Amino acid sequence: MVFVEIVFVGLPIDRDEVEEALEAAFELDGEVSGAGGGMGRCHLDLEIAASSDPTAALERIRAVLSGLGVDDCATLTVSAG
Template structure:
């Protein structure tokens, strides 16, 4: 299992839009398991299925963020 915390500072869209886009992009391969906001930032916790290649999973994640135009305000913390 791969865990990714995505922290946003200055997110120009609603966090729910990002969550919905991630869930649509990952389907059964991933799930948003947590979210929060405060102090001018917000975050989403994404769990990615163990069988998925790490490189392709992160490319898929970055693709979603890029399509939404939020790449510059996002920081990823990745752990196994």
């Protein structure tokens, strides 16, 4: 399993919109497993199936964020589990 924490600072849209877009993009390959916010920041935790190509998964995440216009306020942290 690959875990990706996406931290947003100054997110210009509702976090739920980003969550829904990521859920749609990953369907069976992954899911948003957590979310939170406070102090001007918010985050989403995404679990990606071990069978997925991690590089392709990160490209998919970046494409979703770019499509929503929020890639500039996002930081991704990747870890394997």
